[in-house]
Amino acid sequence: MFPRFASTLRVAAAGARRQGSSLLPQTGLGASIISHPTSVLAYSFLSKLPVRFSSSVSSSTWKEVDFATAPPDPVEAIMTVQDSGLSPIFTPRSVAVIGATDKPRSVGGTLMRNLVTGGFSGPIYAVNPKREEVMGVQCFPSVKAIPGDVDLVVIVTPSKGIPALMAECVEKNVRGAVVISAGFKEIGPEGVKLEEQLLETAAKGGIRIVGPNCLGLMNPIVGLNATFASEMALPGKIGFISQSGAMCTSVLDWSLKEKIGFSAFVSIGSMADVNWADLIDYLGKDPHTDSILMYMEAIGDARAFLSAAKEVALKKPLIVIKAGRTEAAAKAASSHTGSLAGADNIFDAAMKRAGVLRVDTIGELFDVALTLAKQNLPKGPRLVIITNAGGPGVLATDAAALNDAEIATLDESTINKLNQFLPPAWSHSNPVDVLGDASPETYAKAVEVVAEDPNSDGMLVVLSPQDMTEPTNTAEMVLPSAHKSRVPVIASWMGGSEVERGAQLLNKNGVPSIPYPDSAAAVFAKIWSLRSRLEKLYETPTARIEVTPELLEKQRAVKGLLQDVSNSDRSILTELESKQVLKAYGIPVVETILCETVEDAVTAARDLGYPVVVKLNSETITHKTDVGGVQLNLSSEDMVREAFDLIQKNVAAKYSPEDFQGVTVQQMADLSGYELLVGSSVDPQFGPVVVFGSGGTLVEVMHDTSLALPPLTSVTARALMKETKIYKALQGIRGRLPINIAELEKILVSFSAMVVDQPLIMECDINPLLASPSQLLALDARVIVAKPGQKVPKVAIRGYPLEYVSKVTLRNNEVVTVRPIRASDEPLLIEFHTDISERSLRQRFFKDVSFAERTAHSRLSQLCNTDYDRGIVLIATDDKGRMVGFCAYRKRSLRDTTAEYRMLIRDAAQGKGLGTAMMTKLVEIAKTEGIKTLTATVSKDNTTFTGITKMLGFQTTPIDDKLIEHTLTL
Structure with a gap:
């Protein structure tokens, strides 16, 4: 997300002081630099895109090169050595096997043999109170009895005793563990309790755990084979992660035949601690890994996975094969891993959104792996x-x-x-x-x-x-x-x-x-x-939702309405309430009047003008057409009266009189056009899912729908539409005019924002959304909310943090809006950089940087598409909508509680208190988001920014004669 514009010597100095941060921050009114290996789209895997970056430390010129042939960047090497918590597992200085034995064909025996013969150069310790020696290695009665330090333990003892063993590891200051043993959550409640004890104990010592119920892991680069597989993988550039030990051994056997090497080979087991996101984050920063292959049975923490995958996918390809496509297979996978499997088509949509390639067969996985190991992307x-x-x-x-x-x-x-x-x-x-x-x-x-x-x-x-x-x-x-x-x-x-x-x-x-x-x-x-x-x-969206005080007030009103309905132990909104929700988000709805009596209905019809539609208003009945609750094209008062009576009788016959709460009246719309469906439902793993496609009464029969994870941009909304058959017709066919596709994109964007903003919405259908060349109009809507106490899955991709939008009054009484950045803000950033002085730029980047480099789409698109769980980018806009300030922090990984920050203020806006206001806001947000420490590397001559941070309580430490490190403990 953050571009690599720094002088590498200066960054190296700052990085060396902090043991190589993954993200060296930029700050200041013309601030210092952040360098990050995933900062630019140009740093994509296998360098598929031509990119721009400094060709040497001393050169200030920039040229377009192919990253695949470019010299290695010293900055990236520094940034990849930061301790992510998994380094003691993948590159331990010493290893102990708890449960080691020399018994032939035993797990403990094979593990010891693999470690001893695999080429690992550090000390290997055996732990078994019944042995004095195993395979020529001295055996100790406990891990505490080992005289040297232990980075990694591999445990192969019965599950019931492992929490106690982990307590000994905490005392020994062990840093990582691989638990091979089974018998945890996959066996049921007793195993769940045992796993909780294990994790609670490990957390006291900060020990990260791979497994349990796994084959182990290999790092062929350092000769580490902590598995009970029969062979050692060849060293190479592929990271492989699997939830199945059998898949690991199969892939291993194939790789040896095809001479394919690996940078890491991991059996992840049931993911009690280390999960997909942790491993993707780690391998994404690993300089030895060029691509990541995954065999998955359950995704676990979907939000964490998607965040890590999207972060890494730009520079390294991620390929996944997932078992459990059918209902029967999904149940088998759940039984095997102790986790729930989600709907397959939703999983497909999630992988597309994260930039992960899904393959369907083991053969495809092998073929793609073989190709990626040897060729660039087309x-x-x-x-x-x-x-x-x-x-x-x-x-x-x-x-x-x-x-x-x-x-x-x-x-x-x-x-x-x-x-x-x-x-x-x-x-x-x-x-x-x-x-x-x-x-x-x-x-x-x-x-x-x-x-x-x-x-x-x-x-x-x-x-x-x-x-x-x-x-x-x-x-x-x-x-x-x-x-x-x-x-x-x-x-x-x-x-x-x-x-x-x-x-x-x-x-x-x-x-x-x-x-x-x-x-x-x-x-x-x-x-x-x-x-x-x-x-x-990473295309720049065109449509966007303007965040205004009026919009925020409407959304708060919707939240209150949904909460009131939920608290009343009612799960279904009436049609009128549903349309009020849609209208608050700018979705066009037909004017609807609630009528409790037949006389009210007649009056409403007269006011609206004939013909009209009369519909059932009920807090309990969801599908009105099933009970004859929709009467169309009524052209007189008598017809309205008859429709009212008929609907009331139908409800009484099929349900009870109490289920009838009057009717709604709306003007009969021109039905020429296409009936579309826009809807949402909640998946147990991925949270809200948006559905688009052909609508009407035959929607379940036609099956012309596509899925996407919200929130959407105009780009992802268009992609969602293109996956349906109806999309071709919407563009105009056989002499019919096209509908307004851009307006339909806006509706989908607004609808997706609604289901993200309002977590109480469990289901929502707009069916039909009438689409014609002259109009887009929601004719009917249905919203179902969560009941009190009902567990609501969190959204898989965090939505726009509206809560961080605010107004700030500067010293000259000018009012600016401070808000998180959005995907559509790239034009603002480009214009912003037209009005930055050379002095501010040098303080920001430590060197001269061209306008083209600062405003490259590959750089700005990632900045605008920020993952709000990993960092917050604030921008300030004036009353003309121009961007006047920029302030941001970013974490190295999802689990990190340390973030690095930076800031840049437009020259014309400096000296008005904007920098102080934005940094104050950023510190408040960081506290809310659970950040414990903010750090930055700042140019020594940036005295203005240093004054701001000192006022906010930051401590300053000199790095060298040109740089200062700023630190704030929150």
């Missing part, structure tokens, strides 16, 4: 296929198209070059069929030519074994051309033993060979979708 969806057989080329073409990739149209110059050496009968199009007798030289030339085609974003080279084919020689000849390719190259050497040597040669030398061409084409499409998804997530 920059576009266009694939060129080179093949010596027509059938495999057609299969690959279908697979690419079905997975949303494209078959590239060859440039005319490419066809001309291929004509020079291919036989006349070649396909003259894509797929490039080089024919069955193609020689190794022909393949190599074809790859070389196609790699330069401007219409190509990726290449698939397919070889089928025919009588004249030379699979191994062809692989040898193709490799140099593939290595020179500007686009990623995937191979598919089809067959068995005849092509095996060639496929192995490709895999060993950086070109993934996937046995089946359709699978290979699908992998290309998958890795393209990953890049595309991330780019879309």
Whole structure:
């Protein structure tokens, strides 16, 4: 989120003093610098995007480079050494095995063997009161009896005694634990209680725990094998996390065959302590990890997972395969992990929102892993296929198209070059069929030519074994051309033993060979979708909700209404109440009048003008049409009277007279247009979920809906709509005019904000939302609220913190609005940077930084799309809507209670007290958010800012002759 603009020498000095903070803060009225490895979209994994950054410590020039070929940045190395709490687990200085034994084929015996033979260089201790020695290693009766320090313990004893053992570990100042043993929450209430005791004891000593009920973990980079697997993983760049030990051993066996290495290999078990988010955060900062693969049965803390995943996904690909897609499998997963599994389509939507690629099969997981380990991501969806057989080329073409990739149209110059050496009968199009007798030289030339085609974003080279084919020689000849390719190259050497040597040669030398061409084409499409998804997530939204005092007051009124309904032990809002809720959020609703008597209904109809609609008003009946409670197109007083009586009789016949509380009357709308559904429900794991699609009475039959996690922006709202069939019709079809798509986006954005702001809403349906070229109008609405005491799942993605919006009066009596930043604020930031002096910039960045660098979309988009759980970015705007100030803090990880802050004030706004007001507000918010310590590195000549922080109680400590560290304990 924070850009890497600092002089690396100065940052290094500050970082060394604090043992390498992950985020070196910027502060001041023209403030100091924050550097962060995930700060810029440009620092995306495998450097798929061209990025800008300083090419050396001493250079002040900036140039566009490919991160994949750029020299390593010393700042990032400093920032990754901060102690996240998991370092003692992954890089311990010493390890003890509690329950060690030399008994053959035992868990404790295999663990000891793996540690002793794995290459770990630190001390290894065995703990077993019944042994004096295990595998040549001295055995101690308890962990307390070990004479040296112990960073990591691996526990393989029966579960009932583990809390007591953990108490000994606390006394010994152990820092991390891997609990292999089962017998905790997965066995039921007794196990749950035992796990609670274990966690409570470990927390007293700050011990982090992986497991229980797990295989253990490996760090092949340092030779650590704390598992009872039969083999040690090869060192490499992939981090693998699994909830299944069996999946771990299967992936391990496959990786050894394919020569795939790992930076970390973790069996996470039942996640009593260390969870997905912790591991993603850790591996995201790990310089040895380029991509993260996950086998998941249950997500656990969904909000933490999504926060960590979105943070890391920009620089490293995250790939997940999740078991439990069907109801039966979900129950099995719950039984296995002791956690609940959520609905599969909601999980899909969540992964899209976080930028995580989901694969469907183990085969896809392996294929994607193989490809990511060897190739960059494609920059576009266009694939060129080179093949010596027509059938495999057609299969690959279908697979690419079905997975949303494209078959590239060859440039005319490419066809001309291929004509020079291919036989006349070649396909003259894509797929490039080089024919069955193609020689190794022909393949190599074809790859070389196609790699330069401007219409190509990726290449698939397919070889089928025919009588004249030379699979191994062809692989040898193709490799140099593939290595020179500007686009990623995937191979598919089809067959068995005849092509095996060639496929192995490709895999060993950086070109993934996937046995089946359709699978290979699908992998290309998958890795393209990953890049595309991330780019879309950080598009700048156009529509936004203006936060005004009137809006805040309306939302508070809605909260009061919902609470009153809930307190009255009523769960269903009437239609009129539901429309009041929608109207408060700016969603257009048809004017509706509540009528308790037939005479009231007649008067209302006369005032509104005929024709009208009369609907049942009931606090207990949700679906009015099921009881004949909706009477349409009433054009006279008599018809209104008849409708009132009919609805009242229908309710009395099917329910009771008490369920009838009058009717509502509204003018009959022009029904020409499309009936849409906009709704929400609450998932046990992910909280509120937004639904959009075709509406009307047949909504359950049509199944034309899509899901997304709120809150939405106009970009994510558009993506939600595009996933439905009705979207094409909404754009205009067969001579019909399009509806106002931009206005529909705003409605979805407002609706998503509503379900996030109002946690008491358990269900909400707008059905139908009438959409025509002339109007968008909610004709009917239904809202169900939580009952008193009902547990309400928290929202998976934190919404806009309205509570932090305030007005501030400056010394000159000017009033500014101070509020958290939003995704749509990028234009404000760009304009803001047009009015910053060189002095302020030097104090902020410690060097000259160009306007283009300060306002790059890759930088500002992450700043605007801040995760409010990880940090708060405040901006101040004047009465003209211009941004005049910026102040922010950020945590290194979700669990951290230390945050680093920074500030920058527009030059024209300096000297008016804005800096003091914004820092005061930021400190208040930090306290509310549970921050214990605020820190910053500030330029020594930034005396104004130092004066502000001293007034607020910050302590200052010199770092060197140019920098000062500011610290405030809250």
